[in-house]
Amino acid sequence: ETGVTQSPTHLIKTRGQQVTLRCSSQSGHNTVSWYQQALGQGPQFIFQYYREEENGRGNFPPRFSGLQFPNYSSELNVNALELDDSALYLCASSLAGTGRYGYTFGSGTRLTVV
Amino acid sequence: KQEVTQIPAALSVPEGENLVLNCSFTDSAIYNLQWFRQDPGKGLTSLLLIQSSQREQTSGRLNASLDKSSGRSTLYIAASQPGDSATYLCAVGARYTGKLIFGQGTTLQVKP
Numbered sequence: 001e002t003g004v005t006q007s008p009t010h011l012i013k014t015r016g017q018q019v020t021l022r023c024s025s026q027s028g029h030n031t032v033s034w035y036q037q038a039l040g041q042g043p044q045f046i047f048q049y050y051r052e053e054e055n056g057r058g059n060f061p062p063r064f065s066g067l068q069f070p071n072y073s074s075e076l077n078v079n080a081l082e083l084d085d086s087a088l089y090l091c092a093s094s095l096a097g098t099g100r101y102g103y104t105f106g107s108g109t110r111l112t113v114v
Numbered sequence: 115k116q117e118v119t120q121i122p123a124a125l126s127v128p129e130g131e132n133l134v135l136n137c138s139f140t141d142s143a144i145y146n147l148q149w150f151r152q153d154p155g156k157g158l159t160s161l162l163l164i165q166s167s168q169r170e171q172t173s174g175r176l177n178a179s180l181d182k183s184s185g186r187s188t189l190y191i192a193a194s195q196p197g198d199s200a201t202y203l204c205a206v207g208a209r210y211t212g213k214l215i216f217g218q219g220t221t222l223q224v225k226p
Contacts, residue, residue, distance in 0.1 A: 006157075031212065042118070042203055042216030043158075056211040090157060092214075099212030100165075102148050107157035 002027055004093050004106035012112045013081050021076040021109045023091030029104070031097045032074040034066060035090040037108075043090055049074055050097035078111075086113045116141045118206055120217035127194055128225050135189040135220045137204035142182045145207040148214070149178050149189050152201045161202075162189070194224045 005024045013019050025032050031050045035043035045058035049068035063079040072093070078085060088110050092103040117140045127133055137147075146165045150158040162171045162178040164187070170179040177190040187204055201221045205214040 004157075033212070033214070035214075040218075042205075042218045043214070045213045045215070048212060050212075056213050058213070088155075092158075094212065097212050098210065099145060099207045099214065102146070102160055102163035102207075103214065104160060105150070105158035110155070 004091055004104050006089075006091050006106040006109050008109060009107065010110045010112075012114060015081055015083060015113055017081050018077065018079045019081060019111065021078075021089050021091075021111070023074045023076070023093075023106060025072045025074070025091075025093035026104045029093035029095055030072050031094040031099075032068055032072065033092045033094070033103065034074070034076045035092065036060075037088040037090060039087075046076070048097070055097055081113045083113050086111060116144075116206060116208065116215045118204060118215050118217040120202075120204060120220050122220060123218065124221045124223075126223040126225065129194060129196060131194050131224075132190070132192050133194055133222075135191070135202050135204075135222070137187040137189070137217055139185045139187075139206050139215075142185055143209055144182065145209045145212075147178075147180055147187050148205050148207065149176075149187075150203045150205065152203060152219070154201075158203065191222075194222075196224050196226050198222060198224050 033048040034046040037043040048056040149161040175192040201219040
């Protein structure tokens with residue numbers, strides 16, 4: 001059974017550019033959530049996808065968008081990058097959209113915006 | 115609005131000590147609570163998951179308790195080892211949405 005995998009592991013982008021981060025959910029999991037973790041802070045919820053539909057969103061602007069594919073993998077897209085978008089982006093997967101069985105996290109993508 | 119607080123922010127103990135990490139939350143209407151470990155620059159590793167109807171969970175040297183009425187959870191680590199050094203995060207699961215609300219973490223250093 002494979003865990004949650006994220007790519008790339010590190011990324012450097014210029015302010016104003018666009019970025020796509022990718023996540024493969026754990027085998028059998030149909031729910032994917034994305035979190036942003038700034039240095040020294042706890043992760044903040046961006047949004048969640050359950051069976052290819054967004055079913056929850058945190059306090060992030062519309063330039064943060066996502067997709068979930070039929071195989072339950074997911075993408076996080078961020079447009080018009082700002083310096084404050086520099087953070088560790090974490091993907092988590094779960095068996096159910098309610099989080100009843102807890103979440104399995106990936107190793108994250110470290111995004112640096114310069 | 116649910117808020118999660120972890121105290122202390124940092125802790126340094128000698129090897130072999132038993133220790134308790136604290137987590138408090140403001141809204142008792144939670145779905146569950148999960149404790150995670152995070153090594154520097156890495157992702158989160160799930161340690162224990164407690165459903166809202168449960169009082170505690172145990173795994174090896176770790177024991178987590180949950181008291182919904184008082185809005186508190188504790189993570190007890192027995193016989194600490196240098197390999198336990200990491201940041202420990204607690205997260206409450208919101209009802210119906212599955213969203214996790216995290217505390218800021220407790221950074222633990224266990225000295226040999």
